[in-house]
Amino acid sequence: MTGGPDPSLAPPLRKALEAAEYTVETVDDLLGERARAALRRHETTPARRRTADGSPLATLARLFVLQLPVGRADADRALPGLVDDLADGGVLLTSADEVRAVLDCRPYSDDRHDWWVVSDLTPGLDGQPLHVGADHVLGVTPASTSLAQLTTRRQVGRALDLGTGCGVQALHLSAHADLVVGTDVNRRALAMAHFNAALDQIRVDLREGSLWAPVADETFDLITTNPPFVISPATGRRLVYRDSGLPGDQVVETIVREAPSHLASGGWCHVVANWAIVADRPWDERLAGWVSDDCDALVVQREVLDPSSYVELWLKDAGRHGGPGYIQAYDEWLRWFDQEGVEGVGFGWVNLRKGGSARELLDHPYAVEQPVATAVQDWADAQHAEVDEGSRLTLRAGVVQETRGDPGAEHPKTIVLRQRRGLCRHRQVDTVEAALAGASDGELTVAQILDALAVLLERDREDLASAYLPQVRSLVREGFLTPT
Numbered sequence: 001m002t003g004g005p006d007p008s009l010a011p012p013l014r015k016a017l018e019a020a021e022y023t024v025e026t027v028d029d030l031l032g033e034r035a036r037a038a039l040r041r042h043e044t045t046p047a048r049r050r051t052a053d054g055s056p057l058a059t060l061a062r063l064f065v066l067q068l069p070v071g072r073a074d075a076d077r078a079l080p081g082l083v084d085d086l087a088d089g090g091v092l093l094t095s096a097d098e099v100r101a102v103l104d105c106r107p108y109s110d111d112r113h114d115w116w117v118v119s120d121l122t123p124g125l126d127g128q129p130l131h132v133g134a135d136h137v138l139g140v141t142p143a144s145t146s147l148a149q150l151t152t153r154r155q156v157g158r159a160l161d162l163g164t165g166c167g168v169q170a171l172h173l174s175a176h177a178d179l180v181v182g183t184d185v186n187r188r189a190l191a192m193a194h195f196n197a198a199l200d201q202i203r204v205d206l207r208e209g210s211l212w213a214p215v216a217d218e219t220f221d222l223i224t225t226n227p228p229f230v231i232s233p234a235t236g237r238r239l240v241y242r243d244s245g246l247p248g249d250q251v252v253e254t255i256v257r258e259a260p261s262h263l264a265s266g267g268w269c270h271v272v273a274n275w276a277i278v279a280d281r282p283w284d285e286r287l288a289g290w291v292s293d294d295c296d297a298l299v300v301q302r303e304v305l306d307p308s309s310y311v312e313l314w315l316k317d318a319g320r321h322g323g324p325g326y327i328q329a330y331d332e333w334l335r336w337f338d339q340e341g342v343e344g345v346g347f348g349w350v351n352l353r354k355g356g357s358a359r360e361l362l363d364h365p366y367a368v369e370q371p372v373a374t375a376v377q378d379w380a381d382a383q384h385a386e387v388d389e390g391s392r393l394t395l396r397a398g399v400v401q402e403t404r405g406d407p408g409a410e411h412p413k414t415i416v417l418r419q420r421r422g423l424c425r426h427r428q429v430d431t432v433e434a435a436l437a438g439a440s441d442g443e444l445t446v447a448q449i450l451d452a453l454a455v456l457l458e459r460d461r462e463d464l465a466s467a468y469l470p471q472v473r474s475l476v477r478e479g480f481l482t483p484t
């Protein structure tokens with residue numbers, strides 16, 4: 001593999017990072033909330049003040065997270081006997097008495113593992129001009145963590161991380177898959193993923209190639225991908241981490257259309273993506289057309305950006321803001337959106353499970369319980385639950401009822417059931433649905449609850465059943481009620 005650090009450096013580097021106790025927790029504690037918040041805004045000044053004691057932990061944080069030069073003696077204390085090797089290996093740059101990072105190396109974790117991730121340096125700290133190379137390898141981004149939280153953590157046999165980059169999803173997958181395959185078109189990314197696998201003592205089968213080509217005839221129990229999803233005319237300079245080279249949202253369409261043929265029965269594919277919202281066509285209708293008939297599909301639109309905000313975001317990401325050609329590039333991108341009838345860009349999640357045909361395409365910009373993977377699995381199970389009058393149902397933990405109305409009025413004007421867990425949906429219901437939900441204690445059957453309600457409300461028992469059984473099924477599908 002070309003372009004990454006020499007993997008033989010991984011074991012001694014790991015030893016030094018462990019000895020310095022360079023973990024997410026210790027770095028977070030060292031920096032404190034205010035400096036961490038500033039770093040999220042790409043400002044290092046508050047963090048500089050918290051990392052000046054020359055300890056190995058502070059030195060590593062200054063070197064890699066803040067991208068500051070550190071004294072040679074401090075660097076030698078933090079990375080004993082390794083500084084020259086890491087400089088030869090392309091991780092550090094040394095001068096007479098100073099050491100700088102050439103690559104990022106920072107701790108990363110889930111609730112059971114401490115890892116480290118090497119990637120290219122975060123560009124643009126402290127307002128410096130952004131210079132991003134065409135083959136830039138991203139570290140862990142908000143889209144990476146969003147995908148990690150979406151991905152099922154059930155034990156599986158074969159897992160695929162399509163567009164692995166520095167290998168962050170592969171790290172997570174390695175904790176619950178017997179075999180992890182990671183693919184990428186960017187050789188530098190594969191080299192970093194290779195190094196990170198050695199650093200974190202995991203096994204990943206890394207393969208070079210575009211989209212499904214490296215796994216042409218293979219199937220997986222789990223596919224996870226954060227593809228280069230930026231929607232553009234695909235005519236300008238390509239940044240491989242975000243531009244697929246295909247116009248519009250074709251890369252996402254291709255992935256969603258072809259994923260089912262690479263899924264084993266019952267296998268899951270999770271995608272984080274952008275999609276174009278085009279004139280005169282509801283977004284959900286367009287995306288539903290991409291999903292094959294042999295999959296359950298839960299597609300969640302989390303955010304919508306208007307075309308101008310979207311173009312600004314990605315031109316700034318590429319360091320073009322205020323530079324030569326900025327206005328022209330902005331104008332061309334907007335003109336192309338107009339030509340294509342793009343009226344907005346959706347960001348969200350596509351989840352496919354091979355073997356069913358349930359569909360839900362949901363506009364859901366609300367907070368969800370993380371990791372949301374559990375709610376996605378529950379969704380799929382609920383779509384196939386058999387619910388009839390003999391079913392015993394239970395109100396899901398965390399569902400509350402909210403009522404609104406005029407003060408002193410006998411009846412509320414609106415009743416809302418709200419989930420405080422999982423997808424955190426809410427749904428307006430009538431008094432019968434609310435009573436059905438409230439009485440679902442796992443002991444009474446739906447029939448028994450309907451009998452009681454018919455008497456109480458003086459309604460015809462069979463009319464009540466035909467009106468409300470569909471509502472009960474829908475409350476189950478939406479995760480308010482669960483079969484006992």
Ligand SMILES: C[S@@+](CC[C@H](N)C(=O)[O-])C[C@H]1O[C@@H](n2cnc3c(N)ncnc32)[C@H](O)[C@@H]1O
Nearest residue numbers: 144163164165184185186210211226228240241
């Ligand atoms: C947004 S990054 C995601 C990296 C990492 N998986 C994560 O979750 O942070 C997209 C990755 O897809 C890779 N990529 C770009 N075009 C590709 C293609 N046609 N086939 C496979 N991977 C591609 C890029 O090199 C990059 O590493």
